[in-house]
Each structure stands twice: as C-alpha cells, then as structure tokens.
C-alpha cells in the first residue's frame with residue numbers, strides 16, 4: 661500500500677509540472693484560428709480569477725484554455741466514484757498550440773512542436789468541404805501534410821529521434837465545415853485521406869529505394885506505417901505504433917456554428 665501511495669503522489673506531482681498541451685495542425689484555411697477563438701469563448705469560467713485568454717510565455721503560440729467541467733476526463737476512468745475530485749469538478753486547464761499551416765513553416769515550426777514535453781494529443785483540422793472537390797490539389801496538399809505529421813509521430817515512437825516519447829500521442833482529424841453542403845461525411849474523409857496518403861507513401865518510398873544504397877532496415881522506419889505490404893490505413897498506425905487516429909466532424913462557423921465541437925472537446929478530455 662505505501663508504494664501505491666508513493667506512486668499516486670509521484671504521478672500527481674509529475675503531471676502538474678508540465679501543462680497538458682495539444683498541437684493544432686492542418687492546412688491554411690481549414691479553420692484552426694476560428695477553432696481557437698471558439699474554444700476561448702467556451703473557456704470562460706466566472707470563478708476563475710486567472711484570465712484564460714492570455715498567451716503563455718513558456719510556449720510559443722500557446723493559448724491557455726479551460727475545458728468545461730462538464731466534459732469527462734480520461735483520467736477519471738481510473739478514479740473511484742467516491743473520490744472528492746469528482747464532486748467538486750473544476751474546469752481543466754490546457755494549452756493549445758496554434759501553428760502556421762503553409763509551406764516551409766510546416767516542418768520548421770509546426771512539426772518541431774511534436775517534441776513538446778507536455779504534448780497529449782495532435783488535432784489536425786481539415787476542410788471537409790474541399791476534400792471531395794474535382795480540384796484534387798486540396799486533397800493532395802492535406803494528405804501530404806498529414807503524412808508528414810504521422811511520420812513525425814512514428815519517428816518519435818521508433819526512435820533514433822532525440823527526445824523520443826514512450827507515451828502515446830493520439831491524433832484527432834477534425835473534419836471541419838460540416839455545415840457546407842459540399843462537406844464529405846467523416847467516413848468519406850477517412851477513406852479519401854487514407855487512399856491519398858497511400859499514394860504519398862508509395863512515391864516517397866520509391867524515392868528512398870532508388871537512392872541506390874544496399875537494403876537498409878533503417879529505411880523501413882522512414883516509411884509511414886513501416887515497410888510492409890499492407891496498404892496504408894489509420895488502423896495500421898494503431899496496430900504497428902499504437903498511434904490512434906479518430907475522424908470526427910463538426911462546424912466551427914457558418915449556420916451551424918459550434919455544432920459537433922463538443923465531441924472534439926470530449927476527445928480532448930479523453931486525453932487528459
């Protein structure tokens with residue numbers, strides 16, 4: 661029993677040292693800035709004297725937010741029903757790191773945040789209203805960025821990368837703009853992205869093997885999902901690397917502004 665108590669206090673103090681942090685990624689125009697603004701509005705807590713809307717100094721681009729107390733937390737699953745902490749529920753503080761969605765800044769600034777020690781999850785916002793467009797440039801751009809994001813997470817797990825994490829960093833694909841009639845439903849968003857990422861993966865792995873060096877097992881680590889025969893799928897990332905990927909739809913703005921955002925908050929709560 662004493663050792664259990666030690667463990668309890670150890671994990672409690674370890675958790676308070678770093679603020680739980682989420683990384684907001686996705687192409688320009690998907691709705692990241694609009695989402696942060698909405699979450700800030702939903703953050704207000706009359707009993708909280710510390711303003712929720714300030715940018716934190718420790719983390720670049722980090723916005724301090726409060727998760728409404730009514731959103732269930734993943735950590736509560738392990739607590740007893742009689743635990744006092746469930747009776748006097750408080751909103752939970754977390755940080756959202758907004759990132760630039762275009763060009764070179766993706767790898768230089770946005771993806772470097774995957775090494776953030778407080779990171780609990782990645783929210784990748786996509787514009788569901790353009791992914792089914794006959795102009796496939798949106799789909800290609802989105803899938804290319806998502807490919808690079810998942811590969812960065814995979815490298816963190818497999819490891820020669822410095823500061824690798826043993827913790828699971830789950831990914832939420834936030835299929836935004838569900839209010840627009842051209843928006844693909846979440847099942848179709850999943851299918852299109854998986855198929856397009858498979859295309860990116862095949863062309864990138866050809867690039868690796870034509871470099872002409874002798875077969876190198878390290879090269880498998882450089883291919884998303886590993887070098888296996890299976891086609892790319894989100895399930896493959898879960899099975900091979902423990903990286904869970906959920907696709908959930910909502911609308912941040914428009915006629916149905918806010919509809920579904922609660923389910924994104926619940927996903928965040930599940931990571932806390």
Ligand code: GDP
Pocket residue numbers: 686687688689690691692693694695761836837838839840910911912913914915
């Ligand atoms: P960012 O570049 O990812 O930060 O995207 P923004 O937040 O700047 O949004 C890009 C544009 O999409 C803006 O004109 C927003 O008003 C619009 N937008 C964002 N979310 C939604 C949504 O759910 N529905 C609709 N109809 N428009 C949205």
